[in-house]
Structure formats: structure tokens, C-alpha cells
Amino acid sequence: MERQSYTLPGLPDWHRCAVMGILNVTPDSFSDGGKWLDPGLAVEHGLALAAQGADIVDVGGESTRPGARRVPAEEELARVLPVVRGPAREGVLVSIDTMRAEVAEAAVEDGARIVNDVSGGRADGRMAKAVARSGVPFVVMHWRGQSRAMDDLADYRDVVAEVAAEVVCQMDAVVSAGVDPAQVIVDPGLGFAKGRRDDWSLLAALDAWRALGRPLLVGPSRKRFLGELLADPVTGEPRSARDRDAATAATAVLAAAQGAWAVRVHEVRATAAAVRVEAAIRSYRATAGQVSRESGSTRRSLSPVP
Incomplete structure (x- = not known):
């Protein structure tokens, strides 16, 4: 499939699928909670993720x-x-994973891009306006609904069509609030209010999201x-x-x-290699x-070796 090229404010074009490395500074994330609570260790891990690709x-x-x-906003900010500051100062491209406008604004001020x-944009009514003011790309x-109830919300007749339609509504809402459409990145939200069959159905139909005309972030990790x-x-x-990284x-x-x-993953090294292999094959x-078209043939014929 021919790769679409997008221009996102402040970001390079990697000419392949980008890799977003996950750095959770939380005590309770499902696979790495508590591992990077110390800010110094977290910064070191962020730099290591960048070094791994x-x-x-x-x-x-x-x-x-x-x-x-x-968690309270003050606690999230302190974490x-x-x-954000450490890797950003070293030239690493940092994103901030948050549902709060005040956290997003502070993180962008400190170097998140x-x-x-x-x-x-649905959890905090101020988020879209904050992102619009910042001008940075925004993952929608x-x-x-919130995590505490998400498993009760996984009810679909046609998960691919319904999820895409609901994302379009979310995009329309943030654009109406002032976000430039050129800032928007979309994400089908694997695992969020999705059953197992829903996740597989979405993964099998990712090419359908090209019709939205926006870059697609996919988060299958673990x-x-x-x-x-x-x-x-x-x-x-x-x-x-932690034993799902090969499948990821x-x-x-x-x-x-x-x-x-882009794809969002915990274990970067293998995925960084894998997307480069995919890009090489695509190239x-x-x-x-191109060679076939220039030669007027769609298939090269091979003669038997004498």
C-alpha cells in the first residue's frame, strides 16, 4: 500500500511508520507501574528509549x-x-499523555511537542482550546468513558464503522473549538471500551482509516x-x-x-527494527x-537456468 505523507506542525517526516516509546511515571499502569516513578530513572529511561530507536x-x-x-492534577503535574523536561532538553521529541488541559499546557511549556x-478532548472541556493555542499536534x-467503566461500554454492531464515525465526531468537536485540522492525529483506541474481537476487527481494517485523511496512531502494546x-x-x-513484546x-x-x-509501544528496540524492515520492503x-512501468511490463519473466 502506498504510504500517505502528512505535514504535522513541528514534527519531521520520517518517511516510515514512527515509533512512540511509552514512559509511564505511574504506580499502577498495567505492565510497568511503579518502575519509573523516580524522576532521575525516568529521564534515563526516556533517553534510553530514544537511543533504542x-x-x-x-x-x-x-x-x-x-x-x-x-489522580489529582497536582500529583500528575509533579510526576x-x-x-518531560529532561529528555526534551537533550533533543528528544516528547509527547505528553494526559486528559487534562492544565497538564498539557505545562508540559508543552516545558518542551513537549x-x-x-x-x-x-472529551474528558476536559478546556483541552481543545489549550491545544489550539499551543499549535502542537493533538492525538484524538x-x-x-473513563477507565473505571470502560469495559461496560464495549457494545458495537459494527465496530469499525462505529469507532470511525465516533472519532469523526470527536475531530469535529475539537476543530469547532479552534484546533487546526492539520494538528489532528487519530487513534482507534485499541483496548479502550473494546472487547478482544473488537480489537482484532479494528486491526484488520486499519487501511479504512485513510479515508479520514489524518495520520493514524496505533497502540497495541502488551x-x-x-x-x-x-x-x-x-x-x-x-x-x-511483559511477555507480549514479540506479539506487539x-x-x-x-x-x-x-x-x-506511528505505533506506540513499551519495548522499542524490536519494533523500531520491524518498522524499518517494513519501510525497506515498501521502498x-x-x-x-517504477522499473516495471518504465520497461512497459508489469511482471519480469524469468527464464530457466540452463
């Missing part, structure tokens, strides 16, 4: 796992701001649907979150092949197609 480091201070409770809002993820796919054949126990990398490269602008296919 992350194009973007996504810093979040509030867990959005199913059932998670919200994320030192961790993307706002990644899992609620797509499909969202039906998600429940992968753990269930890889469940122990005897006990039926889902594979643990496979999912990420399939997303890249369907035109995803060679394009070159071969």
Missing part, C-alpha cells in the same frame, strides 16, 4: 488501564514535568487481546503483559504495512514498480 517518547502520569482511578489525549483517540491470543494451551491463562512488534509492523503513521516494491 524511539522517534517520540510519550510521558504519562496517570494510568488509563481498565478500572483505574484518576510528569521533570520527566505533542499532546496525546486518550479521551480525544476514540473514547467512550494489550489484553494479545495476552489472550497467546494464552497457555493447557491452563488457558493469558500470557503476562508483529502487530506494529502489520499496522505499519496498513499505513499507520523496494515502489522501485520495482
Whole structure:
């Protein structure tokens, strides 16, 4: 599939699927909670993610796992701001993962260059105007409600059509509030108010999102649907979150092949290699197609070796 090119304010064009490395500074995230609470260690990890091939480091201070409770804004600010500043000062492209306008504004002031809002602007009515003022790219993820109740909201007749339609409504809302359409990145929200079959259906139809005309961010990392796919054949126990990275990398490269602008992952190194392989194959296919067109043939014939 031919890759669409997008111009996003303040961001480079990587000419391939970008890799967003996850840096959770939370005690309760589902696979790495508590690991990077110390700001110094978190900054070191952010720099390590960049060294391993992350194009973007996504810093979040509030867990959005199913059932998670919200934290006070002051606590979220205290967690994320030192961790945004450190990598940003070293030239790392940082995004802020938050549903709060005040956190987004403070993080952008401290060097974040993307706002990644899992609620797509719905959790905080001030978010869209804050993003509009900042001018930075804004991730609008499909969202039906807060984490504590999301599993009860996974009710679809046609998940691909309904999720896309709801994201369009969210896009329209933030644009009406002043966000430039050129700032918008869309995300189908794998695992958020989705059942296992819903996630697979969305992944199988990512190319349909090209019709929205906006870059697509996909976040499959260590998600429940992968753990269930890889469940122990005897006990039926889902594979643990930290043992889903190979499946995550496979999912990420399939997303890249369907035109995803970026994939969001915990373990960067394997995914960074995988998307570069996909980009190389895409490039060679394009070159071969050009050669075929110039030679007036759509297929090269091979003669038997004597």
C-alpha cells in the first residue's frame, strides 16, 4: 500500500511508520507501574528509549488501564514535568499523555511537542482550546468513558464503522473549538471500551482509516487481546503483559504495512527494527514498480537456468 505523507506542525517526516516509546511515571499502569516513578530513572529511561530507536517518547502520569482511578492534577503535574523536561532538553521529541488541559499546557511549556489525549478532548472541556493555542499536534483517540467503566461500554454492531464515525465526531468537536485540522492525529483506541474481537476487527481494517485523511496512531502494546491470543494451551491463562513484546512488534509492523503513521509501544528496540524492515520492503516494491512501468511490463519473466 502506498504510504500517505502528512505535514504535522513541528514534527519531521520520517518517511516510515514512527515509533512512540511509552514512559509511564505511574504506580499502577498495567505492565510497568511503579518502575519509573523516580524522576532521575525516568529521564534515563526516556533517553534510553530514544537511543533504542524511539522517534517520540510519550510521558504519562496517570494510568488509563481498565478500572483505574484518576489522580489529582497536582500529583500528575509533579510526576510528569521533570520527566518531560529532561529528555526534551537533550533533543528528544516528547509527547505528553494526559486528559487534562492544565497538564498539557505545562508540559508543552516545558518542551513537549505533542499532546496525546486518550479521551480525544472529551474528558476536559478546556483541552481543545489549550491545544489550539499551543499549535502542537493533538492525538484524538476514540473514547467512550473513563477507565473505571470502560469495559461496560464495549457494545458495537459494527465496530469499525462505529469507532470511525465516533472519532469523526470527536475531530469535529475539537476543530469547532479552534484546533487546526492539520494538528489532528487519530487513534482507534485499541483496548479502550473494546472487547478482544473488537480489537482484532479494528486491526484488520486499519487501511479504512485513510479515508479520514489524518495520520493514524496505533497502540497495541502488551494489550489484553494479545495476552489472550497467546494464552497457555493447557491452563488457558493469558500470557503476562511483559511477555507480549514479540506479539506487539508483529502487530506494529502489520499496522505499519496498513499505513499507520506511528505505533506506540513499551519495548522499542524490536519494533523500531520491524518498522524499518517494513519501510525497506515498501521502498523496494515502489522501485520495482517504477522499473516495471518504465520497461512497459508489469511482471519480469524469468527464464530457466540452463
